Each structure stands twice: as C-alpha cells, then as structure tokens.
Amino acid sequence: MNILANLYLWIKGKFTEEPKSLLVHNTSISEILPYPVPEQYKNISMKDLNGSYAYPGFIDTHTHSFEGGLYSLGVDLSTAKNIEDILALLSAANSKKTKDEFIFAWQMDETLLKERRFPTLTELNSAVPDKPLILRRIDGHSCMLNSYARNMVTGLKTKEEILRGGENDYAVHFFHKRLNDEAILNAYRAAANIGLQAGFTSLHTMIGDAENSINHYELIRDNLNKFPLRFILYPQSFNIKAALEAGANRIGGCILADGSIGSETAAISEPYLNSNSWGVLYQSDEFWQKFITEASQHRLQVAIHCIGDRAIRQINNVYKSLASTADLRHQLIHCEITPDNLIEEIATSGAVPVMQPNFDYLWGGENGFYAKKIGIKRSRIMNRFATLLKSGITITGGSDWYITSLNAAHSLRAAINHHNPLERLSTAQAIDIYTKNAAWLNSEEDTYGKIKIGYKADLSIYSHPIENETTELYYLIRDGEIKYAAI
Template identity: 50%
Template sequence: MKLLYNAKFYSIRKEGEYFVALLSDDNGLIKEIYQQKPNLKNVEEIDLNGAFVYPGFIDTHTHSFEGGLYSLGANLEQAQSLQEVFELLRETKPISGKIFAFHFEENNIIEKRFPTAKELDHIFPDVPVILRRVDGHSCVINSVAAKSIPWKQALLQAFDGHLSGRWNGSASNWFHKNMDDEGILQAYHKAAEIALHGGHTAVHAMIGDSFSDPKHYKLIHDNLSQFPVEFILYPQITNVEIALDLGAKRIGGCTLADGSIGSHTAALAEPYLDDPENYGILYRSNEAWEKHIRNAHAHDLQVAVHCIGDAAIWQILEIYEKVQRENPKDLRHEIIHCELTSNDVLDRIAAANCSTVMQPMFDRLWAGSGGLYETRLGKERTNRTNRLASIYNRNILLTGGSDWYITEINAIKGIDAAVQIHNEKERLTPFQAVEIYTKNAARLSFDDDRFGTIEVGKEANLTCLKNDIFASDKIAEIEVESIFRKGEKIY
C-alpha cells in the first residue's frame, strides 16, 4: 500500500472538496482519503512536494495513431517557405517504408501554395510521401504513392499531387493501412508518451479512417496493457457488424457528417460569408446516416459522428432524436465538435440525452477577433460557436478533447481555453473546465464507477501539477509534476 501526502487532492466530486493524503491499495484503488496525514505502519510513503492533484485527465477525442505517427514524421508547423518544407522532409526517416508529414498550412508559406507531386518526386523518387494539411482535410502525395494506391475510380482531376474530399480519404487510408504491426505499435507508443506529457491517464482513440478496416483496432486492443495510459478505443468505421465482431462498445468518431470551416466544407444552414454561393457539404444522405445509426442503436453501440456546421448537427441530431424516441436507451450518442449551434438546437440535444465532445482549443485558434471563423461565418455566427457554458448549463454531458493531431494533446491548455472562450458568455469556470476533462469524460465512456474523481474505491489515477488550476490566472503555463495510474507513478 502507498500513502501519498504533502499535496492538495481535489476530488472534483463537488467544488471546493479536497484532501491532504491518500492511501492506495495493492490493486491500485483508492482505499482511504484523509484530512490530515495519518501515521500508518507498513505503507510506502510518497511525498508529492506540495503538488495540486486532480483526477487523471482524460482526452475524449484524439486521433492518437496519426498523432503518434506524425510526431515520428515531419512537423511542418513552423515552416515558412516551400524550401523549408523540403529541408524538413529530407531529414525525415521513413516509418514502414513511407514518409509522413503533417501540420502543413499553405497560408503560412510565402509561396501560398501546396508543394506539387513533382517537387516531392525530386526528393523522394521511390518512397511514398504524404503531406497533410493542418486540418487533415486535404493532402499532397508524390507520384510513387499515387501509382501504388488502388483508386476506386480514376483520379478525375489532372493530378498535381494535391487531394481533397474523398481522394484525401483514400490516400491517407492507403498510407495508414499499409503499415506493419511494428510501425503501428511504434506510433501508439509515441502517442501514449505524448499524452502522458500532456497530463493524461486515459485517451479516447479513434481507430481507422471511416473505411471498415479493423486491423489497427485488433492490434491495439490486444496490446492495451503495454501502454502507460488507458486507450479507450473507437472503431472509426460505419460497419456495425464489424464493430460488434470486434467487441466494441461504440462506433464512429470523426466519421464525417461534414468537413471543416477552414476548407469551406462544414455544412451550413446559411452560406459562407466569404463564399456566398457555398453552403458546405453534407457528406452522406439522411437515409445512409439513419440506416447506420438505427442499426448501431439497436445493437447498443454508442455512436459518434463528426459534426461542425449547424446543418450537419441538424442532420445527425434529428436521427439521434428519432432513435431515442422510438427506443430510448442510455447510450450517450456523441456529437463530436458541435461547433455551430443555436439555443433551440442545444435544447434538443439536452432532450435527446446526447453528449457533446468539444475542443476548446478550436476557439482559441480560430474564433478570435478577425480570425478564421469571423472571415468565414461573420461575427454573429462566430459568437454561436463553441458554446461551452450554454451546453454545460443545460446539463448536457459535455467533455473536452484536443482532436489531436489537429491541436496539441494537452488538457491543461484545453482547460485554459475553456475558461477563456472568446464569447465571454460561453466561458466555463475553472472547476467546470476541469470537470469536462475528468468526471464528465469518465461518464462519456461509462467508466465513472472506475475513475474520473478522487474517491474511495476508484482507481488511483492522479495528475499532479506544480500550481493550482483554481488559483491561477496563467493556467496554460502550469507544469505537470507527476502522474499516477492505478497507484503507480508513470510520469
């Protein structure tokens, strides 16, 4: 048994509740919590150096495989010219015989364009290369990759290497599918390491690219105990039978109802401000979604769908409402992102018992004055994005996530963004912000009897910070001191 002391342990069960010492048993469960450090015999005493302790943080939405994989590849975030992009690519080592690069943003590049396939061929004549845009919604590949991919239809456009929409999906799917087990596990190990660094003890991981390929899912499921953090797995597919065969409790993830605001592909009820003919794209018909969601619901699978624009949220919500009305179940179907909403829609989400899996960092990155959302949507609609407080106050199950690799996997930065949402009316309090990465996150995966708060009987999953989130005006700068999972120090 271990006695952890010299710290302030916030239970997150209710606001203001804390303890000063905690006893963890040999199974890694919390055996006792104390208002004063006790004198116990035959226990290992662990001094936490005055840390502030929270239930282990949980990121409820990541693409951990891509995040890990791309962290092993080239990060183009800082590149300012194509020359710099090419230099970074030259330094990159292949994984499973392929070159991966991510975080490309053409607007940060002086040439204001993507590299071409020809330019990539020049550096890599024989090794397949994929370079993905920062939002993941388009990519560039080289010629050897284009020749290797079994396209279902002929590439329609004159091929210059740049792919978006379904072509982007097929290309990234081919790269991810054609990796050996060693490369896949290497990516998840890297992901777990980075997740730990960001303060997490559990991470929801979307596996697959909407195509019904369960290969990675099986491999990771069989190797779950290898990783320091707990991966909560989502087969990111639309084939219910395969999900059931895998023994999954949920299905989906960023299975796309629509695209992104940055790419003008998020489906909107009113057109884009900067493209008045364009309403974005609903990727699948109502009938296709209804068939899928109805089937999953009937088989007790929790459904998760990526919905950014208001029209996409309507499309999916209407079906969630329908299946709940006909056959009410507590499955907590997920609306992932839930970016643009009205009060009326939020009332409906509450009534349908759906959950919202949100990314506070999206607001930080794109919703500011003069930012991307204002350009695309205008001020009024931008004020209706990331409505954290309105969602929280309606008692909708609200959880936090990074959508890593889209944003950094770092709960502390997510908490900071949630308390500083641009629209002041939508800010969470620091306590509420911690709840969405702990207690609420555990409820999303039906694990609230196991973790999510610091309580007797739960796993001793603890994120220990050097400063107090509840007494800091610079939350984002707070550093992780140590992390425990089931009583074991893992960071």
Template identity: 55%
Template structure:
C-alpha cells in the first residue's frame, strides 16, 4: 500500500479540500482520505511536494508510430546551409541501420536555396539507403545506393533528377516505411511512449496502419503492449473489417478519410472556399460509407473517420444517425477533427450520439481573425470552427487530442489551447478542458470503470503539474507521472 500526500487532488470537477491524501493498493485507488494519517506502518508514503494532482491525462488521437520514428531520425529543421545539412546527416547516420531518413528539410531556409545534389548526399552516406524528405512531405532526394535498390524494386523509378516528386516521392516514402524492421518499429513505439509520458499522458490512442487495406504492424504491437510505459489504445487504421476482427480489435478506422484538409483545399465544404470556385472533395460516396460503417457496426466495432469540412462531417454523421435510429448499440462512433459545424449540424451530431474527437491546437495554430482558416474560408465561416463550447453546452461528449505528429504531444499546450480559443464564445473552462482529456477520453474507449477520474476502485494513474489550471504560471511543469501507483517520471521544481 502507498499513501500519496502533500498535494491538491482534482476530485469531482475541482481541487476539493475533501481529499487530503490517497491510499493505493496494487496499482488502484483504495481510498480517498479527508485527513493525513500520522502513523502509517507498512505503508509507503509518497510526498508530492505541494503539487496539483490530476487524473492521468489521455490523448485520444495520435499517429505515434510516425511521431516516434521521426524522433529517432535526423531532423533538419535547424539546418541553414548545405554544409550543415550534410554534417547533420553524416553524424546522424552513424547509429542508424540500413535506412537513414532525414526530414523537415526546407530549401528556403538554406543559404544556397536548393536541395543537396546526389553527389553531395553520396559524399556523406555511401553504403546505406538515404532519404531526405522535404518539410511538406511532397518531395524528397535520395543517394545513389537508394536509387540502385529502388530501381531494382520498381520499374517506375527513374532516378534521373536530383529531386523526386509526385508518384516517385510517394513510392520512395512508402518503400522506406515498408522496409523498416520489427526492431525499429518497436523502438519507434518506445520513443513515442517516452515522449507521451514526458508530455503529461498516461494513455494515448494510436492509429496503426496505412489507411488503405492494411492494418500494418497491429499484431506486432499487440504482442508487446505491456512493454510500454504508456498505455496504448490501438486503432487498426484501415477499411479491412475482416482483418480488424481477426486480430480481436474493438474498433476500426482513425484518419481514414472522408475528405482532405483545409491546407490543401480538399476538406469538403457546403459552400466554396473563399474566392475560389471549389468546395473540396468527398473521397467516397454515401453508399460506400453506409456499407462500410454499417458492416463494422453490425460486428460491434467502434468506427472512427477523419472528417474536417461540414459536408464530410454531415456525410459520416448521417450514417451514424441512421444506425442510431435503426439498430442502436453503445459503440461511441467517432468524428475525428469535426472542425466546421453550424448549429444545425451540431444538433444532428447530438442526435446521432457521435463523439467529436477535436484538436484544440488546430485553432491555436490556424484559427483567429488573421489566421489561415479565416483566409481560406472567410471570417464568417471561421467563426463556426472547432466549436468546443457550443458542443459541450449542447450536451455532446467531446474528447481532446493532438493528432501528433501534426501538433506537439504536450498536455499543457492542449489544455491551454482549449481554454484560450481564438473565439471567446468557444473557450472551455478549466474543468471542461480537463474532462476532454480525462473522463470523456476514458469513456471513449469504454474504460470509464478503470480510468479518467480520481475515484476509489480506479487505476492510480495521475498526471502531476506544478499549477492549478485556473491559475497559469510562468513555468508550467509536468512535475511527475504516476502510473498504477508507480512514479514513472519525475521533474519537480527544484526549489
């Protein structure tokens, strides 16, 4: 048994004075105490140094494999000249296997304003496959060793220019991902797990698979699930229902696409983009989604679909609504992103009981009167985006996430973005923001009897901050992470 004390504990929506200490037994919360017992023989006392204890935070949508993998690779974001690029690759390639991957390259930040040539790449990596990827992912450069191997695998690869674009670029990146061995896959998930813990999470939902027919390395990950510091909730990110059922998945989907993105003008809208005669694209027909989602539903799989524009959200929600009316099951189907919603659409989401899985950081990065969303969609429509407060007020359960690696995996930033929405009408209170990443998030994966609150009988999973969310501080810290009553990360303020 352990006794956690000397802290404020988040209980039933506030830092209540009713809880002064927590007694745990075998990783679970045994008892909430309204006093601090003095004589506690055989009980290990853990002093939490006057900090603030929240339920372990849960990020409900990440791409952890890519996030973890890229964190192990060569990040060229800071490079300012060709020489710096080459030095970073030379040094970074030392401890890599047969595949060296450098990313975040941006020729506009480079003195010479160009990509390195193939000869330059060969001068630093000669006997391993080297892929250097542009920051937006839409082009890359490779060394001669990689060219040779690619040419023998794919007839379409010509390798006659220094920069590979379009289909060649896609083939190369796909080839890189497919050639990663199990050891590096697991290393990537371990790196992601460590970053999640440091970012303040005890559980993260993660998308596995390439979104086409493959569920990727789902089984490999399943076999190693207990090895990671963080709890992973797995999604076979695929349209393959049979494969998902075969591995025993309880859900299917993730960023399987109903539409594209606002950045590439492919998010599907009811009204055209600002100043353009286009409304984005629906990637599949209504009939396609109806067939896919109802088959998953009949097999008791929770479904998650990426939908950003109002036309795409409406398309998916219409299917959820039809199933809720004809064959209700408590599966908690998800609308991933769910960014553009007028009041009518919000009413429809309430009726379908779908769960919007939102990204507060998207508003932080691209919202606001002068932000990218307002430029692409017009000011008026940018006011009906990421409507956290409107949805919560309606009684819709929403959950929060980073979509990492798209935005940072850091609970402090995510909560801050949820409370400080560009549109004052959509700001959440601290308690509402916390719910998105605790109670609601645990409920999303049907884990509400195990996680999401500081409550007797639940896991002793805590995220410990050096501040009360309602009173921001200059130096917000993730002071500690406690999982199943074990301190697995510690960074208490020094004085």
C-alpha cells in the first residue's frame, strides 16, 4: 500500500475543490482520502505531490509507436526549411552510423521547403552514399530511398524516385522487417519513454505491415511488462488467422480503405480542387464485407483507416450490416470527412471514430492545407468532434504518432481550440476522449479512464489544468507507482 498525497483530482468533469490523497492497494485506488492525510494512515508510505493536478492516465488510442520509437532514434526533418537543410541533417547522420546501418529519416514536408519539392535521388546519394537511407514524407504515404537502399530492395516495380501507395508501403516494411529483435525492442523502449514524457500512461499501437504480416506482434506481446507504459496492441494486417493464433482480440489499424488528403488518395465524393482525382478506394465493397464479417464471427474488434467520406461510408456500411456485433466496438480510424447524413449513419452502425485533433491543428482552418486541397466549404465538415459527440457517437482521441507528435496536453488543446468553432470540445469532453472513452474502446471502462475507487491508479499529473498553455507534466503514475517525474 502507498499514498499519493496532495493532488487536485479530476472527477466527473471537474477538479476537486480541495487537494485530496489516494490510497493505492494492489495497483488500484482503494480509498480517496483528504489532505492532509488522517492520523490513522500516517505509517503508510506517502508521496506528497505538491498540490498538482491529476487526471486519469491519458490513453492515446492510435499510435504507430514502433515507427515513432524507431524514428526518434533516426533523423527528424521537421525543422528543415530547404533542401540544403535536409542534406545537412542526412550527412550528419551518415557520419555517425557504421556501414550498413539503416538511416531512417522522417517528418519531411516538402510543402514547407523553399523549393517545394522532394530532394532528388542524386542529392540523397551525395548526402548518404554508402548506407541504406529511407526518407519518409510527413504523412507516411510516400517515401524515397537512396540508391544504396534501392539496390537492396527486391520486388519494386516503379522507376519513379518517389515511392507512393503500395510501393511506399512495400519499401518501408522491407526495411522494418530486417531489424533484429533487440533493435525492435529498443524502438519500443524509446517509444515508451517518449509516451511517458508526453503525458500518456497507455498507448494503443499498430503492429504489422498492413497487408499480410503481423510482424513482431508476438515479440512485443511477450515483452509487455518490460515497458514503463502500457501498450495495447493491434495486429495491423488482413491476416485473421495470424491474429487469432497470436491471441489477439482485434485486427487492423491503418489497414487502408483509402489513402491521405496530402497524396490526394483519400476517397471523396467530389474531386480535389486542382485535379480531377476523386481519391482511391483501395478495396471493393465485397472485400470488406468478407473480411469484416469473418473477423466479427471470430469476435475480433476491427479497425480500419478511412479518411474521405466515400471510404468512411464504405466501411461504415459493412459495420451497419453487422449491427449484432456492435458490442465489439469496431473502429473508423481518422474518420475525417463526414457530411451530416454520414454522421447519422455512423450513429446507427455503432462504429467508433478514432480521431486526431492534431490533424485539425496542423492542416485545418480556412487557410490550411485541407482547404487548399478540397476547398473551404468541405474543410468545414472535417474532424467534427463536437457534432459526432452531439449525435450520440462515442469518439476517442489519438495522435497517429509518428505522423503527428505525441503530446497529451497539446492534443487536448487542439480538440478544445478546433479551427471550426462549431467543432470545439469543452475541456471535459476533450479529457473524456483521452480517458473514459479511450478505456471504453478497449472494453476496460470498469478499470481504466477514471479516478475512482476500484480503478487502476494511473494518473497524468500536471502543474496546472491542461487548457493552460504553460502547464507542465510533473508526474506519470502507473499502477500506483511513479514512472516519470519532471520535478
């Protein structure tokens, strides 16, 4: 038993007026006590947490933590302002690595570069001549390889320097699959530490090549207790048999119904502004009907990436046809473009939109990237957090890290300060989508997501309430133990 003392507690949508103390027994909250702690508890080990603000441990319901961890050990290109910056960052990495060591570079956004283009193959080769280099665009939907890496990959069909769609996925997974167990565990260790420092006690994480392989799912499943935070695993593939054999209770993740708005592959019902592309439905209706039906019959929760309204409707229609398995809480990952009539249909199917407030923060608004791609009018029916909740739909919050950065306070404020005032969440709603609703998504609403007697003692503790821009993460508590302390 131990006591976590002197905390304002977030309970039922607000903070307690007085600081309180939590008695922890067997990793769960067994009593909520006043502060100072009454005399009879004085011989129990106690940690005074300085009158800071405790939320239920934040849960990010959609990350690619393997890539996040792996790339955190690689080259972050988000600060590059031009091609020269990119080449300088790559050269610096090149000189630090030994021969044949992979260099993963990520977060390249050519729209923010002076030249507004990807580097050329010749430029990449000049910076990294003799080691394999994989450079990924910020949205993960396109990438480049230097010639050294390109010569290693067997099975690429295109001659294009920039790899998109299936060729992009193929190349990236080709290199991921060549890492050994220790390198994989190291990536998750790095991810777990980043997660804690970002304010999360749990991360839902996608594992697998989004096609046939669940990659290192079993390795992570067998090592879950080695990480300071809790990973909730998704076998991200179409391989139902492999998911069942691995003991999973779900399948999918960013298995793609469509692509991304940046790559103009998100399937929408009117064309993109400056092209006649309508995006791409990657699979037929029949394919999804068969896959989702079979998964549901095996009691697997299904999660599918769908961004454009055509893709969301395609997947939601299948969920709707399987309404008797709605208790599985099937997921619509991203669920970005939702006209009113589609929202009504989602309310009927019982599907759960797993949404990314950071997407609106980065790309929303009248002058934002989305508006440039599909126009201001359609950008207003994107990321409709408030309307979805108002329609009785349970939504949850995720970052899609490594696509966007991992930071609970930042994501919560993105939901509270949505570009579209009609879609802003109240503070309490924003907290809910990262706590209560997130726990519900994993059918653990009776043990996680609330500060309540009998619930796990998982807490994200800050210097100030989260809506305050200057707030700092002070402590992360998991199972009643301090896993991270900033002060």
